Amino acid sequence: MRAVLEVVDLEVRRDGRPVLDRLSLAVAPGEVVAVLGPNGAGKSTLLETVGGMLPAASGRVRVAGRVATVLQTPGLASRSVRANVDLAQAWFGVPRRQRRGRTEAALLALRADHLARRPAAALSGGERRRVHLARGVAVGADLLLLDEPFAGLDAETSRELVADTATTLREAASAVLVVLHDRADAWALADRVLVMMAGRIVADGAPDALMKAPPSAEIARFLGYDGEVRIGDDVVLTRPAHVRLDPGGELEGAVRSVVRLEDGARVEVATPRGTLFALHPDADLAPGEAVRVALVGGVRFPVAPGAGR
Amino acid sequence: MTFLWQGLQQAWHLIATRDPYLWGLVDVTLRVCALSTGIAILVGIPIGLGIGLGRFRGRGVLVTLANAGLGLPPVIVGIVLAVLMFPQAPLGRFHLLFTLRGVYIAQTALAVPIIIALTISAVSDIAPGLIAQARAFGARRHRIALLALREARVGVMAAIIAAVGSGLSEVGAIAIVGGNAEYSTQTLATAALERVGAGRYADGIAIGILLIGLVLIVTALLTVLQFAGGQRRVGRSS
Incomplete structure (x- = not known):
């Protein structure tokens, strides 16, 4: 089956310093792939490059279809929740007649339908995250990229949102690549986990298999072998x-x-x-x-x- | 206090008698203000959005220049433009000096930097991540510009109000370029200056009172628009 995302020997530099180092990966249709790694490993850079926001120094990124990125900061327009989700689809180029139905479905999937008429400025942190994710779900991209979608939430709110997102992501796009900070979130969401260190993928596998047999002591320690x-x-x-x-x-x-x-x-x-x-x-x-x-x-x-x- | 009282009486008299000279001044003042602000909006807002939203080398220099434009001394702008409009100067063949067209140009030159600088400032206050998120969803430039304009509408309206205020009350550049000719290039502000220069303080105060009234009415209308627009747009998408 043809990969939705194929990255070959990707190199990215920031201020002349290599951040991604000959990185290769492929994401198959239907996969939800979590990217874990310590700070500075290059996770967000990978997402930005795949999302077309950052140029590659060398290598190749191929996406079969269209890609949408849900950034870490949930920047919402000063309008209603429904208008915000509609607006994201307008940016993505979804035809006007399809937007309202998609908005309602996305808000329902993320249990934010009761917020539809509320002004974005009146939302709590957790509600903003839900609406932010709903925008990503509503656009219907072939490849959906999520950058730390649960950052800054308290434990209980994060747990609830992870549970709702886990069931929604598989229907949101052909494939999903999600950068996460919390290992537990990766285990809840992903079919496959990538561990990045120093700009390279150092581990790649199903969550349980990776946890049972980490490929190196360094990766084991990162995965919580304390x-x-x-x-x-x-x-x-x-x-x-x-x-x-x-x-x-x-x-x-x-x-x-x-x-x-x-x-x-x-x-x-x-x-x-x-x-x-x-x-x-x-x-x-x-x-x-x-x-x-x-x-x-x-x-x-x-x-x-x-x-x- | 006598001058002030006389000024108030004369202002009332000018209004009550529908003095043609006064209404001529009001007409010129409003035309100068409307045309210069209109052109400044058309030119300045796209430039302000371009600089405010842009991510390019030299952006900081442009922001600094735009902010410096806010402090342009009108008299200097007037002198430079007048020199450029002299018959032998580059703009001489257009016969702009001491004409209303020249006044429009002078006031536009003052209004454009106001709109640019305050639009840049307004755009920088947009919610963190919103513009980046629009780009990440593939929004085209015109949609990003429209989004920024809507999000920064209160600040952009403040820029327009500032330009309107300048257009109504500007003296230096307009008097130099226009020559302050009665029934031709004279505005309320330059007429008040002329009366005071001639020692006719009560006349100057009367025209000044009318000018302040006009500024209050126009800015009040724009302020209503500035905040009412935001309320109406909640719930709509582009």
């Missing part, structure tokens, strides 16, 4: 779900810190082989308390040459 112990000639990286406080566990250690959570506590355990983090149902542990730890998962990588113990 525990690290050295066993033999390997380093074992763990997520809290891989670590259990167990009197029969194979590693001995001492509690270094306890952070209370709504459902228990996040416990940092210092062992002679490294530091691990575990979720514990009770916050009844105290710093300095001796514990034993069992590893029930994690990923193993050879120790990098020259790394100390």
Whole structure:
């Protein structure tokens, strides 16, 4: 099947400095692809270049059809919500007779239909984000690019919007490329996750597969593997779900810190082989308390040459 | 205070008797104001939008020049234009000096920078990200310009009001280029200046009162338009 987006050996420079470095990727029809990466990795630059807002120094970007970008800042015109969604379609070139129906469908899909007549200036931050996303959905692009669509929202509002967006995106365009800051959002939205570092794609795969088998220790740490112990000639990286406080566990250690959570506590355990983090149902542990730890998962990588113990 | 009282009495008398000289002044003043502001709108708003929305090298220099244009001394503009309109000068063959056409040009030269500079300023106040988002959805230039104009309409109307105010009350450039000739190029403002220069203070005050009344009426109408337009447009798309 022909890709909706094909990027080959793309290089982009800002102020003479390379931001994207011979980057290649393809997005197939029907895919929702999330792009993750630390600050400065080049995620937004990739979106801007694919969206035609930034020129490439070299390489090739091919989009089968039309592309629309929903920028990070939800800039709305000082008119009603409905007029804003209509206006986005006018910019995109949607025929006038189709606009009203698309506007209503997009607002309904993002559960913003009750806001249709409200002036944009009267919306809350979460409502502005909903309307902003509805504009992207309404234009009906072949490739929809989203730049951190949930930025700046409180946790609850973000969770609700992610849930509504997850069901809407697949019908919004032939394919979607979305830059995200929060890993959890990527897992909720995407069929495929790309991890970018220093202008290159360093990991590419289905979310679960990527999480189970990150290709390198650096990527594992980025994906939330926060525990690290050295066993033999390997380093074992763990997520809290891989670590259990167990009197029969194979590693001995001492509690270094306890952070209370709504459902228990996040416990940092210092062992002679490294530091691990575990979720514990009770916050009844105290710093300095001796514990034993069992590893029930994690990923193993050879120790990098020259790394100390 | 006597001058002021006499001035008020004379102003009332001029209005009540429908003095033809007075109405001639009002006619010239309104024509100069309307034509210069109209041309300044046609020329200045597109330039202001182009500079305000543009992303090109040298934009900062153009913004600075536009702002400097706000402070153009009218007398200097008048002298430069008058020199250019002398018979042997580049504009001499158009016979503009001491004519109403010359006055239109002088006032337009003062109004255009006002419109440009204040339009740039108005456009810079548009909601962050809105113009960039329109570009990201593929909006064509004319749609972006229309969007910017609508979003910045209060500021753009302020620019127009400032140009109208200048058009109604300008003295220096108009008097130099037009020669302040009665029944020809004289406006309310230059007539008041002439009366005061001749020591006829009460006459000057009377014309000044009429001029202030005209400025108040015109700017009040434009101010109503400035804010009423925004209310009507909520709920409409382009």
